[in-house]
Amino acid sequence: MTDNAVRYRRILLKLSGESFRGDKAFGIDPKAVSYLASQIKAARDLGVEMGVVVGGGNILRGAEEAEAGSMDRAAADYAGMLGTLINALALQDALERQFGVDTRVQSAINVQQVAEPYIQRRAVRHLEKGRVVVFACGTGNPFMTTDTAAALRSVEMGAKVMLMAKHNVDGVYSSDPQTNPDASKYEFVSYIDALEKRLGVMDSTAVSFCMENDIPIIVFDLFIPGSLERIVKGERLGSLVAAKPHG
Numbered sequence: 001m002t003d004n005a006v007r008y009r010r011i012l013l014k015l016s017g018e019s020f021r022g023d024k025a026f027g028i029d030p031k032a033v034s035y036l037a038s039q040i041k042a043a044r045d046l047g048v049e050m051g052v053v054v055g056g057g058n059i060l061r062g063a064e065e066a067e068a069g070s071m072d073r074a075a076a077d078y079a080g081m082l083g084t085l086i087n088a089l090a091l092q093d094a095l096e097r098q099f100g101v102d103t104r105v106q107s108a109i110n111v112q113q114v115a116e117p118y119i120q121r122r123a124v125r126h127l128e129k130g131r132v133v134v135f136a137c138g139t140g141n142p143f144m145t146t147d148t149a150a151a152l153r154s155v156e157m158g159a160k161v162m163l164m165a166k167h168n169v170d171g172v173y174s175s176d177p178q179t180n181p182d183a184s185k186y187e188f189v190s191y192i193d194a195l196e197k198r199l200g201v202m203d204s205t206a207v208s209f210c211m212e213n214d215i216p217i218i219v220f221d222l223f224i225p226g227s228l229e230r231i232v233k234g235e236r237l238g239s240l241v242a243a244k245p246h247g
Contacts, residue, residue, distance in 0.1 A: 005046065005047070005233065006046050006047060006048055006232045006233055006234070007232060007233060007234035008048060008160045008161050008231075008232050008234075009047075009048065009049060009160060010048070010049040010050075010051075010127060010157065010158060010159050010160055011043075011048055011049070011050055011051070011159050011160065011161055011162070011163055011232060012050075012051045012052075012053065012150060012153055012154040012157060012159040012161075012162045012163070013040070013050060013051070013052045013053070013162075013163045013165060013228070014052075014053050014055075014146070014147065014150040014162060014163065014164050014165060014202075015036065015052060015053070015054045015055065015087075015091075015165050015222075016055045016057060016165065016166070016167065017054070017055035017056045017057030017058035017059060017061075017083065017084070017087060018055075018057055018058055018167050019032065019036060019055075019058075019165060019167050019222065019223075020032055020033055020036070020054075020058045020087045020090065020091075021058035024058075026058055026059070027058060027059065028058065028059075028086070028087065028090050030094075033090050033091060033094045034094050034098060035223070036091060036094070036222070037091060037094035037095045037098060037099055037101070038098075038099065039222060039225070039226075039227075039228045039229075040052065040091075040095060040101070040132060040228070041095065041099040041101050042226070042228065042229050043228045043229050043232050044101060044130070044132060046229065046232060046233070048232050049127040049128070049130070050127070050132050050133075051123065051127065051132075051133045051134075051135060051153055051154075051157050051159065052091070052132060052133070052134045052135065053134075053135045053138075053146055053149050053150040053153055054084050054087045054088050054091065054134060054135070054136060054146070055084060055087070055146040056080050056081065056082075056083030056084035056085075056086070056087060056146070057080075057083075058083070058087070059080075059083030059086060059087070060076070060079050060080050060083045061080060062076035062077035062078075062079060062080035062081075062142070063076070063077075065079070065080075073142065073143065074142040074143070077142035077143060077144075078109075078142060080138075081108070081109055081136075081137040081138050081140070082109075082137070084136045084137055084138060084146060085105075085107055085109075085111060085114070085115065085136040085137055087136075088105045088107075088115070088134045088135070088136035089105060089114060089115070089136075091103075091134055092104075092105050092134055095132060101132055102129075102130065102131045102132070103131060103132045103133075103134060104116060104123075104126050104131055104132075104133050104134070105133075105134045105135075105136055106118040106119070106122075106123055106133060106134070106135055106136070107135075107136045107137045108135070108136070108137040108138060108139055108140030108141075108149070109136075109137040109140050111137075115136060118135065118140070120156050120157075123135075123153075123156075123157060124157060124158070127157065133157075135149065135153050139152060144205075145202075145203045145205070145206065147202035147203045147205075147206040148203060148205045148206045148209065150162060150164075150202075150206065151202075151205075151206040151207075151209040151210050151213075151215065152209065154210070154213075154215045155209070155213045155215060159215065160216075161215070161216050161217070161218060162210060162215050162216070162217050162218070163217075163218050163220065163228070163231065164201065164202060164217055164218065164219045164220070165220065165221075165222035165228075166219060166220065166221050166222065167221070167222070167223055168221065168223065169219075169221060170185070170220060170221040170224065170237075170238055171185050171186065171187075171219050171220065171221075171238040171239035172185070172186045172189055172194070172199050172200075172201055172219050172238075172239035172241065173185050173186070173199075174186070174197075174199070176200075185239065186199070186239050187236075187239060187240070188239065188240045188241075188242070188245045189201075189239060189240075189241050190241070190242070190243065191207055191208075191210065191211035191241060191242070191243060192211075194207050194241050195207055195208065195211075201217065201219060201241055202217070207241070210241075211243070214243060216240060216241065216242035216243075217240070217241040217242065218231060218237070218238050218239070218240055218241075219238050219239045219241065220237050220238030220239075221238070224237075
């Protein structure tokens with residue numbers, strides 16, 4: 001399929017750590033990782049250049065450990081970054097071994113035995129060659145979420161859109177739809193409303209960064225098969241967070 005068949009030539013996909021655990025309470029579910037890889041391959045095969053930022057909440061959340069008093073916040077955040085690296089390696093393995101997709105993991109923390117160091121120009125070159133680039137370890141700094149890392153990498157990669165993949169949530173709601181059956185879904189929400197109403201799209205730093213750099217955000221349920229393909233082709237799914245309704 002030619003590039004003209006897709007709306008977004010280059011995208012940044014944000015995967016939460018919860019996506020990797022599937023129906024498990026914690027850790028990595030191989031079936032879930034295989035599914036994620038299959039959806040990424042399908043979109044990549046359309047000619048889309050794709051960077052992926054992974055979270056690590058299925059392994060460890062630094063903020064939660066710090067709040068519980070079990071770890072220093074900086075130390076907990078670094079541990080959480082290593083959790084994202086584990087997820088990134090699992091995704092790379094599934095993409096390459098199961099689906100034959102040439103993949104590179106780039107880490108914001110120096111772990112050269114298992115991943116390339118993050119270098120912006122090298123990452124862009126990988127994308128130009130059709131490789132999927134998986135970004136691990138967030139920004140490499142404590143007190144920064146992987147949402148913020150996704151916003152930052154979106155701008156650095158020149159992505160046309162940031163896709164926030166959710167599990168069992170198909171967009172942005174007025175409140176948590178899993179606890180409030182009367183929660184209403186937003187088809188579109190402006191950056192300002194997302195910030196002022198605290199809609200939980202992502203952390204405020206990430207939303208502000210996307211607003212400043214005019215990066216539209218699409219929040220959708222990746223576990224609806226084919227949803228990623230449909231979005232990159234231009235179909236309106238999930239919720240759009242942007243300056244204007246047309247993105």
